[in-house]
Amino acid sequence: MNNYFIRRLILIIPILIGVSLISFFIIHLIPGDPARVIAGQGATSEDIALIREEFGLDKPLTEQYFAFVGGIFSGKMKSISSQQPVIDEITPRFWNTVQLATFGIIVATVFGILLGIIAATHKNTFVDNLSMGFSLIGVSMPIFWLGLLLIMLFSVALNWLPAGGKDSFISFILPGITLGLPSAAIIARMTRASMLEIVNQDFIRTAISNGIPQKTIIYKYTLKNAMIPVVTVVGLQFGYMLGGAVLTESVFGWPGLGRLVVQSIFTRDYPIVQSGILLIAMSFVFVNLAVDLLYAAIDPRLRRKK
Amino acid sequence: MKKALLFSLILLFLVSLNFAAGDVVVAMNGDAASLYPADMTDNYSEEICRHIYEGLVEFDQDMNVVPALAKDWDISPDGMKYFFYLEEGVTFHDGTPFTAEAVKLHFDKLLAGGLRRSSLYVPFIESVEIIDDYTVLFRMKNPFGPLLNHLAHGAGLIVSPEVLKNYDKSEISNHPVGTGPYTFVEWAKGDHVKVVANDDYWKGTPGLDSINFKIVPEANTRVLMLESGDSQVSDMIEPIDVPRLQANDKVDVAIVPSLTVRYVGFNMTKPPFDNKLVRQAANYAINKKAMTQALFRGYAHPAKSVVAPKVNGYFETEGYPYNPTKAKELLTEAGYPNGFDTILFAAPHYQQIAVIVQSQLKDVGINAEIQVYEWASYMDLLYSKPPNESEHTMYVIGWSPSTGDADWVVRPLFDSANWPPDGDNHVGMDNPEVDRLLKLEMTTFDAEKRAEYLAELQQLLVDEAPWIFLYVQDQMVGVSNQLKDVMVLPLGVTVLKYAYME
């Protein structure tokens, strides 16, 4: 078991090298000059040359790549736009994103699984249709619209919750729900389908014929088995949330990583873009690893023999 | 259990709603890049910096240059020496007294080069000299008309000498210390910058307890925050939201003309746009009034010069009224009776404008294919090569002079020495008469004379028609009506320096 995870951890290295190469060359090969964009209109050629030189943008690409890799390890790489160390720019944003994503995935998982169970246990009834209709709306509603709707209701009309920013725990509620609901809908559908499949399994029939009460059958015997595919979906959704909740972050003025990276793509702030993408890739890999651990926790068949 | 949860949630709400009346939230569109004014190029930074720092002079609501840390000044008759007499008894937030030495140190850093705003001063200022503790002399390289405007620019906001001595340029941003009415507290990147009242402010206690500049990139959210009381000021309101906010009796909308002229530039180095008649024809083909109605519900006005009315030195010409018949005549005269095909370039946020321009040009026979480039690539398209080597033809863009002076429009955009990649003359203007007038307006510091040169230059430029002159947009800022004396500068920054709560 330990060996397995050490192997997985080592595998991260080639993944990160690959991601760093791809993100580096894509962002460098598309047209656009960070010095020009950041210096802005009205900049003189000296202004631009100054920025180019300071950030090594006049060097050959390969040299810039190795400077970037070196910069990651030395921690001295700076944002072209703010001139602050990349690590100081990215860390707080990433932490904000992690917090929001965690809240979002909790919302998504709790609502999604509950809704999925309700739908599955009321299969083909009005309740089922209602839950699945609701989840269809959840999947197809633009985040933008959902977010603004929630602000209108809870901030403007009721004045219960702040419309934007990140001040206290209650700042999490609206963006968390906005981020979580579409995922909740996906998780609900997965839970329902998975539950309905498990209910038809032989071991559920065994449990029934042994007289196990229905509640135990649903919430223990079926649910735990049904969670196996759901965990994958939850992991994927969490990965997405960590990687790019750009819309939610914009609507709620949430100071997250996604917004920073997108904005930095527009200004061609290479160090931020490259490091941000690397961090996002890394969190994806770790979420995957966590999903594997969870799998093993749920399904003993996947545990490795010592 | 459930009750307890509900109770604690309600408690949390109450705690969060409980903010003091003097604490103001400003919802801004984007985050500051740097809080070192001499080393930043964006409006968001400037908006915040104008509360923490002050310059020798500053802009008032109408973009007049008025005294700030300099209570008065004298200019030598040849325009080569500026003497500034400083306010006494002013201290920086860190306790350092404000003296001539602080002024010198600040500008010496700029003049040494290497800062992102050095080029605002290096070409014109020879040196800054201390006459006595409260008198400084700016010695010029040559007479320069708009110097005061350049000093009122954000880059002229003076940083504490202690900070300048102790930190390198990128660290200064994290230690913003000025003489302004508000003291820096914290900067949560991407989220907010908070400042609190400077009780020792030399002009008396500021009107607000604190200001929290919050970054809210979504315009709809900024409006909703105003409505819910989550913000007292919301920058950059869309025209569509104005009527609703005006109907709200807790909110006012400040509508202020901006300094930005939006235009369609021509690459004048290549046919057919090397022909003045063609350029004029295109100008007559566009119904600017209809365009501003369609795009901005009237919160924009047809441009009648290369600069906006609030810019120092503005001269209003006749412009080009909508006249498609005349456009067709001019095209015929120019040798294009059946029009021609061309390309109209645009960045994504100019796409709507491009579509309208395209359809109106089509009416006179000019078939423009629209090509949209994302901003950084668009900059590349316009700036990486001289116009005669570049592939751009017609392109939608805008210009706003951050010094508030016409010089900062006409010189970068039309001086034949400023062709890309060295400057912003992407229309490829190369006109000796323009160059001559430019030199005159720049080196004349007599305001009246300078205004004459600028007027002549603007008339010439309108006649030359390097652009389709489109419009000058209004900027709209929503303000809680308890908040008084909020200055919305045409420059594009909102200043609460003198604001107070009623």
Add this chain to the structure above:
Amino acid sequence: MERILEVKDLKIQFDTEEGTVYALENVSFHLNKGEILGIIGETGSGKSVTASAINRILPVPPARIVNGEIIFQGKDVLQYKREEMNRIRGKKISMIFQEPMTALNPVFKIKEQMSDVIMHHQKINRKKAVKQATEMLEQVRIPDPEMVLDKYPHELSGGMRQRVMIATALSCEADLLIADEPTTALDVTTQDQILALIQDMRKNLDISVILITHDFGVVAEICDTVAVMYGGSVVEFTDIYTLTKKPYHPYSNGLLKAIPPVDQTIEKLNTIPGSVPNLLKPPPGCRFHPRCENALEKCKIDPPSLTEIEENHFIACYNPIKGGEDNE
């Protein structure tokens, strides 16, 4: 003899998208206390549906019980409410299934699954329930019960799992054990062990057993009575001795002829031409008539009902084999 179970005229249909499946028709038999009843028939003849109906684990819908009674210990189980049924299942009627691979929950340890059942029925705590589970595993001759309890199903062999199933089913001293093809998926040696175990349990725990199989050898070995099913109906029901000696129904007869060696199974009956009926569209009259040598005109129109033609010998046939053929 005390009758523990009597199934009368059971008729069950399934409503499916393709149409109504006429799954059971005319199913009647009974079981005396302490005896083993074999139900034999080809795949698809309705054995599992019958068993599931007794334990009320048929999914309703799509299943629909059109008619019939299932009298268990004097009461019709079809009349019980769901909660009442939960007290009967596992406690009075237990069931084990063919598929030991999939019949245990893969994500819980044996300990947990067994003790859940025991705790539910006997209202005792987990510790006591585990202790009882250990004893039950000893009873089914598992050598190291503690170790097995600590395992997950996938860590056990098929035979081991079936033993666990039996131990669980019997852990609450059920009166009736329904074993639906308990040995089909097992290898021959294990099959014998499991059958021996069932016989032992019957003796030791004083239970009655319904043993469903399509292996006539199994029936002959351990059953007291036999119900032969064909196409969803019981066609013959009598004691094992009578059936092997003197089958009346042509189908039973064919069945017996088809099995030279004892442990041959009858997945498909080759000696009788034709194939099993499609229960979506069963033939009118006797469902066996298209394959029956003895078929009369009447057989094609009117389904024969199960009637006692000799004492304790029931057949559903208008034209039985005369006097029965001696099979020896």
